[in-house]
Amino acid sequence: xxxxxxxxxxxxxxxxxxxxxxxxxxxxxxxxxxxxxxxxxxxxxxxxxxxxxxxxxxxxxxxxxxxxxxxxxxxxxxxxxxxxxxxxxxxxxxxxxxxxxxxxxxxxxxxxxxxxxxxxxxxxxxxxxxxxxxxxxxxxxxxxxxxxxxxxxxxxxxxxxxxxxxxxxxxxxxxxxxxxxxxxxxxxxxxxxxxxxxxxxxxxxxxxxxxxxxxxxxxxxxxxxxxxxxxxxxxxxxxxxxxxxxxxxxxxxxxxxxxxxxxxxxxxxxxxxxxxxxxxxxxxxxxxxxxxxxxxx
Amino acid sequence: xxxxxxxxxxxxxxxxxxxxxxxxxxxxxxxxxxxxxxxxxxxxxxxxxxxxxxxxxxxxxxxxxxxxxxxxxxxxxxxxxxxxxxxxxxxxxxxxxxxxxxxxxxxxxxxxxxxxxxxxxxxxxxxxxxxxxxxxxxxxxxxxxxxxxxxxxxxxxxxxxxxxxxxxxxxxxxxxxxxxxxxxxxxxxxxxxxxxxxxxxxxxxxxxxxxxxxxxxxxxxxxxxxxxxxxxxxxxxxxxxxxxxxxxxxxxxxxxxxxxxxxxxxxxxxxxxxxxxxxxxxxxxxxxxxxxxxxxxxxxxxxxxxxxxxxxxxxxxxxxxxxxxxxxxxxxxxxxxxxxxxxxxxxxxxxxxxxxxxxxxxxxxxxxxxxxxxxxxxxxxxxxxxxxxxxxxxxxxxxxxxxxxxxxxxxxxxxxxxxxxxxxxxxxxxxxxxxxxxxxxxxxxxxxxxxxxxxxxxxxxxxxxxxxxxxxxxxxxxxxxxxxxxxxxxxxxxxxxxxxxxxxxxxxxxxxxxxxxxxxxxxxxxxxxxxxxxxxxxxxxxxxx
Numbered sequence: 001x002x003x004x005x006x007x008x009x010x011x012x013x014x015x016x017x018x019x020x021x022x023x024x025x026x027x028x029x030x031x032x033x034x035x036x037x038x039x040x041x042x043x044x045x046x047x048x049x050x051x052x053x054x055x056x057x058x059x060x061x062x063x064x065x066x067x068x069x070x071x072x073x074x075x076x077x078x079x080x081x082x083x084x085x086x087x088x089x090x091x092x093x094x095x096x097x098x099x100x101x102x103x104x105x106x107x108x109x110x111x112x113x114x115x116x117x118x119x120x121x122x123x124x125x126x127x128x129x130x131x132x133x134x135x136x137x138x139x140x141x142x143x144x145x146x147x148x149x150x151x152x153x154x155x156x157x158x159x160x161x162x163x164x165x166x167x168x169x170x171x172x173x174x175x176x177x178x179x180x181x182x183x184x185x186x187x188x189x190x191x192x193x194x195x196x197x198x199x200x201x202x203x204x205x206x207x208x209x210x211x212x213x214x215x216x217x218x219x220x221x222x223x224x225x226x227x228x229x230x231x232x233x234x235x236x237x238x239x240x241x242x243x244x245x246x247x248x249x250x251x252x253x254x255x256x257x258x259x260x261x262x263x264x265x266x267x268x269x270x271x272x273x274x275x276x277x278x279x280x281x282x283x284x285x286x287x288x289x290x291x292x293x294x295x296x297x
Numbered sequence: 298x299x300x301x302x303x304x305x306x307x308x309x310x311x312x313x314x315x316x317x318x319x320x321x322x323x324x325x326x327x328x329x330x331x332x333x334x335x336x337x338x339x340x341x342x343x344x345x346x347x348x349x350x351x352x353x354x355x356x357x358x359x360x361x362x363x364x365x366x367x368x369x370x371x372x373x374x375x376x377x378x379x380x381x382x383x384x385x386x387x388x389x390x391x392x393x394x395x396x397x398x399x400x401x402x403x404x405x406x407x408x409x410x411x412x413x414x415x416x417x418x419x420x421x422x423x424x425x426x427x428x429x430x431x432x433x434x435x436x437x438x439x440x441x442x443x444x445x446x447x448x449x450x451x452x453x454x455x456x457x458x459x460x461x462x463x464x465x466x467x468x469x470x471x472x473x474x475x476x477x478x479x480x481x482x483x484x485x486x487x488x489x490x491x492x493x494x495x496x497x498x499x500x501x502x503x504x505x506x507x508x509x510x511x512x513x514x515x516x517x518x519x520x521x522x523x524x525x526x527x528x529x530x531x532x533x534x535x536x537x538x539x540x541x542x543x544x545x546x547x548x549x550x551x552x553x554x555x556x557x558x559x560x561x562x563x564x565x566x567x568x569x570x571x572x573x574x575x576x577x578x579x580x581x582x583x584x585x586x587x588x589x590x591x592x593x594x595x596x597x598x599x600x601x602x603x604x605x606x607x608x609x610x611x612x613x614x615x616x617x618x619x620x621x622x623x624x625x626x627x628x629x630x631x632x633x634x635x636x637x638x639x640x641x642x643x644x645x646x647x648x649x650x651x652x653x654x655x656x657x658x659x660x661x662x663x664x665x666x667x668x669x670x671x672x673x674x675x676x677x678x679x680x681x682x683x684x685x686x687x688x689x690x691x692x693x694x695x696x697x698x699x700x701x702x703x704x705x706x707x708x709x710x711x712x713x714x715x716x717x718x719x720x721x722x723x724x725x726x727x728x729x730x731x732x733x734x735x736x737x738x739x740x741x742x743x744x745x746x747x748x749x750x751x752x753x754x755x756x757x758x759x760x761x762x763x764x765x766x767x768x769x770x771x772x773x774x775x776x777x778x779x780x781x782x783x784x785x786x787x788x789x790x791x792x793x794x795x796x797x798x799x800x801x802x803x804x805x806x807x808x809x810x811x812x813x814x815x816x817x818x819x820x821x822x823x824x825x826x827x828x829x830x831x832x833x834x835x836x837x838x839x840x841x842x
Contacts, residue, residue: 041416042440042668063820064786126595151595152800239594241796243789258410260785261435263417 035268041261048264055268064252065269072248075234076226078162084222086166087173088215092203094174095181107178110171118168122236125164126151152241161237161246168233176218177211184210216293224281227273249273357674363397364676365422366664366727367412370402373721386691386722393690394682396675400725416441416667423670424680426662426727430469433663434776437472442665444475445673452677455685459730468840469660469773479680480660484733487661489762491541491548491654492618494627498638499526499612511549511579511647518588521612536588538602539615541655543795546576548654550647551768554791555784557830559770564830568791569818571811572649577798578807579647584799594796609634613642618654618762624751631747639754641761653765658772662727684728691726694719703740712743735759772841775833779826783818790817 004011030045035055037048059065090110097103113121128134129150137147150156184206192202231250238246249269257266285295370381378384381402390398401422403411409432415421416436425442427433436442449457456479460466463482470476500507500517503524508514518536520526527534539545547553552572558565567573583589590601590611605611607629616623630637644654664680666673683691693700693707699719700707709715735756742752774780791814798810 040438040440041436062786064790130592130595132592149591149800152796239597239796240789240792241594241800243793243796247789254410255789256785258413260781261413261439262782262785 032267032271034264035271037264039264055264058265059268068247068249068252071245072227072229075158075161075229075248078158079165080222082162083166086170088177090170091174091177091181092207094178113168114172118232118236121168125160125237129160151239154242154245157242157245165233176214180211180214181207213293216288220281220284220288220296223284224277226280227277357672360672362675363672364424364679365399365401366424367422367426368400368402368724369405369408371405375717386725390725394679394687396679398679419669421667423667423676424664425667426664428662430663430773431776433478433665434472435781436665437477438778441668442477443668444477445479445666446476448673448677452674453681455681459684466660478663478665480663481684481728481730482659483657483661484731485763486733486759488657489618489759490657491544492623492758492762493545493642494614494639495642496612496637497640498636502526508645510645514645515582519586522588526612527609533610535590535605535611537583537613538590538605538611540599540602541617542615543580545615545654546579548767549644549652550576550649551652552576557771557774564827564834568787569815574807574811575647575649577795577810581799581807606630607633609637618758624755627754628751641758643761644765651765653767654762656767664727680728683726684730688726688729691722692729706737706740708741709743712748775830779829783821783823783826786821
């Protein structure tokens with residue numbers, strides 16, 4: 001209580017943020033009740049008829065739901081395996097570049113794709129991978145190979161998806177790692193050098209442990225998004241030929257909820273998605289803690 | 298680039314979030330979004346409940362005359378003209394109609410999505426319109442719009458008279474026994490919706506006859522692909538491209554995937570018919586023989602197709618007939634390839650008979666009344682003004698500036714000026730009392746040679762497009778929750794099966810695809826839906842005559 005009185009100005013400054021969260025993050029949560037209703041626009045949230053778990057029953061008996069769930073998880077697993085380590089490697093490489101002017105130029109170039117919207121990048125990806133006019137297939141043809149219709153092939157589509165994701169986000173992802181590396185005590189490097197450690201050894205024994213906690217936090221966050229594949233990337237890249245591997249929860253919710261007014265059904269799906277995501281985050285957080293790192297909480 | 302992605306949701310992971318926002322708004326500021334002056338209890342009383350029709354008791358008589366209306370944003374307003382919300386025509390509407398009209402643009406390619414969001418968040422305009430009757434049906438089911446019979450009865454003069462002259466519109470406007478929208482009749486040029494064009498000069502060069510059957514069309518296409526019709530010594534021509542190719546295959550086989558057909562008096566869903574299998578088989582043949590652009594699956598905005606056609610690298614174009622798009626493509630083509638001679642091609646016959654390409658039903662734009670609307674009287678007055686006189690200037694421009702009257706037909710004076718200053722305003726003319734015959738086209742067009750040639754082509758194209766009847770067994774589609782839900786679920790499935798049949802080689806035949814579609818239809822309870830559709834048909838068939 002005493003501290004409250006003492007820091008009242010600090011709490012006062014916190015107030016707007018707290019109100020923001022209450023108003024825009026917590027109050028709307030009540031809207032989740034429509035997952036248990038048959039929502040009609042005219043009846044509104046309170047007026048709509050209660051249907052219990054009917055929407056969930058429908059959801060779990062819908063075959064498409066399982067396809068969508070599988071795709072969402074698979075694409076995220078691919079991202080976790082292939083895309084997650086890329087910024088770390090990239091940051092390590094950048095960190096070893098001694099000439100700072102060159103490094104900065106390189107970093108800026110790497111950041112650029114992050115600021116371009118998927119609508120634009122998606123069209124570029126489709127154009128680059130086009131079997132007739134795309135540069136990738138031009139190279140394949142020069143090498144004497146058959147051109148591949150990457151975007152319409154159920155094997156190549158996820159590959160294109162992951163690689164285009166790396167293209168856009170890997171560079172920007174290095175920022176946190178670079179910051180963590182800048183925070184490593186330089187005397188550690190000096191000591192390692194005096195002890196005769198090679199460059200690779202120094203990376204292995206000094207740099208990597210230095211960014212371990214950052215990587216752990218980012219891993220937790222990534223797993224927290226396990227149930228959530230960004231809408232824009234998939235929406236711009238997918239086409240009917242690859243629906244089977246490309247339709248994910250977010251595009252499915254968009255299709256059912258926004259385009260076809262099945263609000264309750266898509267809310268039920270959203271609620272299910274959040275529940276699973278919560279379990280995943282808690283689980284990974286615990287795992288990270290048992291491995292001796294600091295978790296999120 | 299991808300203009301159909303112009304509007305998208307920021308955090309689309311959740312319709313949830315949207316609904317929640319909607320909820321917050323419902324509670325917070327109900328009804329204020331569209332007409333700031335009217336958050337009180339007058340929002341939506343049924344007129345008969347409030348008075349017996351005397352002006353004194355009219356709840357709307359003293360309200361400010363304000364109406365908001367949705368509009369399709371096709372990106373056609375140039376920056377020096379202003380925006381869809383604010384330009385010379387919106388000002389003109391305000392001055393001429395005496396009603397404070399505000400325009401709420403929604404992106405054309407995602408109009409329904411955007412309208413849905415606006416409605417859910419209580420920000421929808423007073424008047425909501427679409428070409429798609431099924432969409433209006435969904436809004437009725439959702440209770441988002443209100444019946445208009447009483448408003449028309451009480452406040453309308455011009456539209457009431459128009460409707461009496463066009464009783465054929467009434468069934469289309471009626472849902473569950475009440476009238477939920479107003480619309481005027483389409484003229485012939487907007488009834489014809491799709492068309493096929495073929496390069497006559499290529500046919501002549503290769504000594505080919507105009508194809509009349511599917512087999513002949515395929516043969517011609519093969520010759521177009523291999524015969525070097527553009528004479529540059531390279532095998533760089535594509536036989537058939539377009540934006541509505543599969544619609545055309547389906548229509549010529551009389552099996553549009555999401556349309557209901559009467560088979561021996563029984564309601565059947567288009568995609569489950571044998572004829573739909575034939576359409577898929579045709580698409581597969583075209584693809585496997587290399588007669589179409591192999592990348593059309595990723596050609597989302599048909600940029601490749603249009604480019605191939607306008608640069609003279611494609612022999613047959615299948616696309617929307619309507620509007621100026623077709624004429625513009627041909628205009629571009631004639632610039633690139635002055636010797637080209639594109640002519641309309643009549644739909645070919647298939648093993649299932651001879652049918653026309655997709656054609657619209659009579660009603661033009663369905664204008665519905667938002668349930669939360671502030672002043673229905675002003676809305677009706679605005680619509681009356683439109684159908685009375687307003688539409689003409691919005692469609693043709695100002696007399697003496699944009700058009701001159703030639704024997705009752707409005708002739709464009711300068712097509713460039715018209716395109717820039719007037720063409721977008723047609724978007725506001727949601728009700729029109731227009732008349733049209735194909736012969737008007739040359740009279741309407743600007744007098745320069747190219748415009749006249751294009752008008753001549755359009756006239757011929759229109760005659761060709763309407764020569765054969767598009768098969769439509771029932772005038773409009775059944776609309777109830779079960780139908781909507783199964784159609785929603787089937788749509789991506791059908792698209793995917795089609796893509797697999799087309800692209801994945803010999804083991805994925807059209808028969809296999811049809812079998813898969815039928816299985817999925819069964820699994821989703823298609824039989825029960827068919828029974829309900831049958832019930833609906835029996836109950837309504839008297840009004841279909």
